[in-house]
Amino acid sequence: xxxxxxxxxxxYTVLLSFDYLRLxxxxxxxxxxxxxxxxISLFLSTNYILDANWPNLxxxxxxxxxxxxxxxxxYMTIE
Numbered sequence: 001x002x003x004x005x006x007x008x009x010x011x012y013t014v015l016l017s018f019d020y021l022r023l024x025x026x027x028x029x030x031x032x033x034x035x036x037x038x039x040i041s042l043f044l045s046t047n048y049i050l051d052a053n054w055p056n057l058x059x060x061x062x063x064x065x066x067x068x069x070x071x072x073x074x075y076m077t078i079e
Contacts, residue, residue: 004049012045 023031040057047054 001049001051008045008049 019034023034043054044056046052047056
């Protein structure tokens with residue numbers, strides 16, 4: 001677990017150090033979108049560090065797209 005914390009800290013330090021100056025000069029809209037993506041990545045990083053079985057993006061996509069995908073397959077199936 002300690003190694004995972006170190007890896008995530010290094011990655012975020014590098015990421016934010018490169019993007020900080022660009023974000024200061026960018027529009028608010030870009031800053032909000034970037035912040036939203038950082039929050040999502042922090043959630044997934046915490047999931048990675050704790051090795052928890054929390055819902056992730058795959059589960060969200062599965063919940064949203066499963067029924068439409070099944071309907072398309074059912075429609076396309078030839079009996």
